[in-house]
Amino acid sequence: MAQQHKHQFKVVEICAGAGGQSLGLDRAGFGHELAVELDPNAAKTLMHNHDEWDVRIGDVADPKVWNPSDYEGVDLLAGGVPCPPFSIAGKQLGANDERDLFAWAVELCGKVRPRALLLENVRGLSTNRFTGYRQHVLDRLNEHGYIGQWKLLHASDFGVPQLRPRFVLVALPAEHAQYFRWPDSGGTPPPTVGEALKDLMSARGWRGADDWARKADRIAPTIVGGSKKHGGADLGPTRAKQAWAAMGVDAMGVADAPPEAGWEPPEMVPGPKLTTEMVARIQGWNDPGEWEFTGRKTSRYRQIGNAFPPPVAEAVGSAIARALRKEGEPQTLIESTSTVLDPVYKLLSSSSRAMAADTILRRLSKAGVQMDQPELERRLIHLSHDFEIVEKQRRDGARTYRLSEFKAFLGQEDHDRQVLFSKHRARIS
Structure with missing residues (x-):
């Protein structure tokens, strides 16, 4: 279907990386009007594979890098905005992280007015810590005229031999949102690591490839690219390394080439290391020649x-393309404003008056939401990370709460993000 509609639509891709989403969207029928990427190495890979693309290198929020108004009305605005602000492995600073561009991208959607929005991030964004953040995103999209939907997608459901959950946001105007349906995995299990990599592992005649492939009889743990502040390439934290070792893979680095014919693992080494070509296969690049990564090994x-x-990316892009073409039967929409992810945020954001805890709990109960004091306090703490909460003590000793400004960077020139980003730019990837 994607080939029948090759490049029927146009996409502007922000935080494009080295092209995983780019390639998937290209297959789904989206031709690139523009790709913006901070990392020069990743941008060089994009240009190497598509020298006809307009690729800009730099901070996507810098107006000197590109002018969003030049792309008003583009079919799709897409991006894989930075993950560290929401990663469970990190501090989950959210709106307080200078790398957070999710809320900025939502505001960008209101300026560019694309026919569709696609943003993807880590599973951490789907946790209770960020219910208020996600609620704010849905509300802002609704104010811009879009209906947003969140979905946790697992790469292994789409033939990728890896445990890789991604939290995806798709937003469209009601005219097209009624035709959007999340892609179906089809029920076909992904190949095991051994099945996926046997041909690459045996490329130099390694005689142990067959036995190794039988041992590597499951999908891979999540590949972790890491950031510039870490050292050389390896396959992740301790638990991931243990999982790799159980499949006969040395996860303490990445090899320059597959093992030779007579190679034997040294003592205490579980097996060969993967090459970058093998890691690309694990990430869903099935043909070694379809996409070339430039730069040194660690960068690749x-x-x-x-x-x-x-x-x-191809599956989600194809689903968006079908919605833009209004294919299939329209479905009844549940407006995003009626979707309540965080009832405390919804209540506080709808009132300009401060409320005491007992008042909040009473109003929530009236709305059919049962919550106790400890749960309310937890939610207020979560909200305080991403929103300014004005807290005061009344004469009777009760504390009152009023939701104030969203702390996230939305494009403000005087936002702390600008100073912190410039200070830490050398280690941001």
């Missing part, structure tokens, strides 16, 4: 490890 590994798997 980081580009691959941080990518959105092309098969998942």
Whole structure:
């Protein structure tokens, strides 16, 4: 279907990385009007594979890099905005992280007015810590005239031999949102690591490839690309390394080439290391020649490890394309404003008056939401990370709460993000 509609639509891709989402969207029928990427190495990979694309290198929020108004009305605005603000492995600073561009991208949607929006991020954004943040995103999209939907997608459901959950946001105007349906995995299990990599592992005649492939009889743990502040390439934290070792893979680095014919693992080494070509296969690049990664080995590994798997991007992109073409039967929409992810945020954001805890709990109960004091306090703490909460003490000793400004960077020139981003730019990837 994607080939029948080759480049029927146009896309502007922000935080494009080295092309995982780019390749998937290209397959789904979206031709690139523009790709913006901060990392020069990843941008060089994009240009190497598509020298006809307009690729800009730099901070996507810098007006000197590109002018969003030049692309008003584009079919799709897409991006894999930075993950560290929401990663469970990190501090989950959210709106307080200078790398957070999710809320900025939502505001950008209101300026560019694309026919569709696609943003993807890590599973951490789907947790209770960020219910208020996600609610704010849905509300802002609704104010811009879009209906947003969140979905946790697993790459292994789309033929990728890896445990890689991604939290995806798709937003469209009601005219097209009624035709959007999340892609179906089809029920076909992904190949095991051994099945996916046997041909690459045996490329130099390694006689142990067959036995190794039988041992590597499951899908891979999540590939972690890491950031510039870390050292060389390896396959992730301790638990991931243990999972790799159980499949006969040495996860302590990445090899320059597959093992030779007579190679035997040294003592205490579980097996061979993967090459960057093998890691790309694990990420969903099935044909070694369809996409070439430029730069030194560590840079190539980081580009691959941080990518959105092309098969998942293709599936979501194809679903968006079908909605833009109004294919299928329209479905009844549940407006995003009626979707309540965080009832405390909804209540506080709808009132300009401060409320005491007992008042909040009473109003929530009236709305059919049962919550106790400890749960309310937890939610207020979560909200305080991403929103200014004005807290005061009344004469009777009760504390009152009023939701004030969203802390996230939305494009403000005087936002702390601008100073912190410039200060830490050398280690941001």
